[in-house]
Amino acid sequence: MLVAARDLTKTFDTADGPVRVLGGVSLSLAEGETLALTGESGSGKSTLLHLLAALDAPDSGEVEIAGNALAGLDDTGRAALRRERVGLVFQQFNLIPSLTAGENLAFQARLAGRHDDGWCAELAARLGIAEALTRYPEQLSGGQQQRVAIGRALAPRPAIVMADEPTGNLDQAAGDAALELMLSLVADTGAGLLMVTHSERLASRLSRRLHLAGGHLSSRAEAAE
């Protein structure tokens, strides 16, 4: 199993007292599978993604990524896991503003020691940003920036790509195009994809859907009931 999570709980302290965001969530993702995680704003989708991506730790419960239990890893171990096995795509793109698009695209692959010039060039070509590689992020449109971010996540050939509202900052046409590219590239590399989105339309493009509400997961059918 690529990702396995069992009984994850997470509570945040707020000004109005503690808020339990996740109340014992379990899920799994197989190799090559694409999973959409939907839910209302504030339902805890991003929190769950952060736990699954080893960006944050749960209050209780267990997470395994590609056979590695996160509970046994320190900060360095978690960082190594993210670097080598996980590709991340954020809603805000989070490109490094002082690096060019090309440097951003190859960045994680270089960091993980898995850089492949040919693969990066192919990614750039398929993402339609080959002409923009020497530009800095501030000189790119939102759509271009998101395509660089997708390229960066796929460049190290990760086991799993995790995307948090990857099209949230794009208009519908650009968002659809970005998703198509991501799905096709994920399929070509054989990676798994876990995508957080509030859009049912986008979620329907993925092979499986889970809905998060009240701190618990349900399949789309259960949620509709």
Added chain:
Amino acid sequence: MTRIALGALLSHWRRRPGQLATLLLGLALATALWSAVQAINSEARASYDEAAGALGLSGYDRLERPGGAPLSTGEFVALRRAGWLVSPVLEGRLRAAGGPPVALTGLDLLSAPPGALPPGLTAVGGDTDPADLFTAPGTLFAAPALAERLAEVQGLPPVQAVAGLAADQAVTDIGTAQRLLGRAGEISHLLVLPAQPLGRPPLAEIAPGLTRVAAESAGDIAQLTRSFHLNLTAFGLLSFGVGLFISHGAIGLAFEQRRPTIRTLRALGVPQGRLFALLIAETALMALVAGALGLALGYALAGLLLPDVAATLRGLYGAPVAGELTLRPAWAAAGLAMALTGAALASAQTFTRLSAMPLLASARPRAWATVSTRALNRQALAGALLLALGLAAPSLADGLIAGFALLAGLLLGAALVLPRVLAALLALGARGARTPLAQWFWADARQQLPGLSLALMALLLALAANIGVSTMVNSFRLTFVGWLDQRLAADLYVDTANAAETEALTVWAATAGIDLLPRASVETRLDGRPGSLEGLIDHPLYRATWPLLTSAPGAWEALAAGDAVLVNEQLAYGGSLGLGDPVALGEDWVLPIAGIYADYGNPRPQAFVALDTLTARFPGTPVRDAGLIAPEGETGAELAARLVAETPLDRAAMIDQSAVKALSLRVFERTFAVTAALNVLTLSVAAVAILTALLTLAGLRLPQLAPVWAIGVPRARLARLDLLRALMLAALTFAVALPLGIVTAWALLDVVNVEAFGWRLPMYLFPWDWVLLLALSLVAAGLAGLWPARRLARTAPSTFLKVFADER
């Protein structure tokens, strides 16, 4: 991974070279000013050590005649015959055309203890043929620069350059010295060699007129100049602190700007520990680069300032300091260490924030250095505490340390309180705002305050130091000029070389009907401390002009009658003496104080008695100085010309009043040239701090400006308001700096100066200087604000629009 992550971090600077330059400049300037001061101090100390070790005459006990009258060859021979191991020394001033007089020391090169000879002369007989030393014309030894000058003077023996002599000192055989000084057979004093045969007859039996004076401590000059160096060090530290404000701002801003990058790096798999290490390495690298740059700048600066400092130390303390700089490895290492320390201090807060930053912290740069009202109040409270501690320091401790604690408390405390005071002033301004734009202007200024506060604190320190120091210097100048007018009442001063010249002068003056004011001087112990006792004749001119700070009724009559003494302020302060108090003027001689006079620029105790009383007490004391009063309508220079024409006296032995005044004022100006230069440099550093803060804020405040622009305020107007804001904050800071500067001046004049030099100066205020300084600070703030304002005026609308786009 390390290389890639470091590359990503460093790429920030590639995209923002201006910010990198600011950071390096701040650290480099801080290091430069600090290093320059340290270079000057270490050079001066090395000179003192060299002087102390060079001609170690002061390291031996000496036999001399009380009052300073010369010894005879007969006395020397009698002592040697009785078994006393003594060596004769003749000291005098050699007038050499084309430069200032040279301190000439004649030694008996055969009997002088080896430790008394300069290092270059220990191997007498090595390079020099002994015959050249002891037979006419003899050989002069001098430091290389002086040797070069003396070699061109006609009538002098051949000159040989040796290392290890003071810059204005020449050494020769005593016979040659006697001939050159026109003092045949005279000996100034005898050096007593440390090893003496047992069973020799006591001194009183062989030479009853001589007394034995114990060796001086070698650290006298270092002790004397300690306060001056402490002053310089304090200024260096102030400059360093101001420089650190810049670095702190630049490093803090760089961290805030790179917050998203740091978050992304961590999200993509760079461990926090590695990131931390990389940032520390980056900071250390920058500190080393900036430190090296600072050292180069500091070295150049020290080279420029050292001649003035050397002149100051010579003028104020008679301390011999060479005007050339030597590169010392310890100094360079200390400078780099200071740069690293500065960078560590400036980045400490950043690293603390980084270590506490959660991985999922907001990636958006926070408003730079946002400070809550509570934090502002806490800072103000700490400042108030420091102010109180500083003000209490003089009553809690004594000495210079208390003076500097007072200054440090005042300056640092006020700097910490400043943001709170400015916030209050801006709130006051906001209350008076009528139009919406004015309301926004005041509110915006308050919002920018946290980001600008460090720069404004730096400006406050620079301005207050400027006001304080210039008030002190100008008060000193005013007092000094008035004092010179009083003290230099005679029109011409003549310095005779021997008794024959004195006689010729006295006869000529009597014949020509010129009032002569002869003076004599004796080195003795005043109130137990080494000092000079001077003899004056009773003359109406003294009564009319002598700068008495305080005097008892009939002081001059008592002085003329030999019943009282006038003492300088330094002697009175050092011994806590007042009018009527008895003061010891050597062995078995005590007189009451009839008056205390100002004696600026003299660090030593001094006292005046009637000339007759002095010569009676110290028989044989030579009268070698005299003032002459020119007849009505004749100038000092004309009188000198007449004197040269009608007597055998040399023009080089005379100096007219205006020349003395000009010389004294020149020494004075040079004395404070270093202070003035450091003052200007510190102010420049503060201006750079403002520029840095404004430039960095400019990029971060687009989100605040975009809505105002969108609702119809043109960019040019926004830019003008930005400039106005910079000017207003500078003016408000000046308003706080003015009272602080005046208190600083008071602390310098009334506490530090009295402790350091032993005299108190009246304080004068110079409002016109304040107007100039206000104008200068407005110009500095205006120049610093012009660039960011111009950039704002030229900001493309699309840049503003991005703010709204990012908010989607």
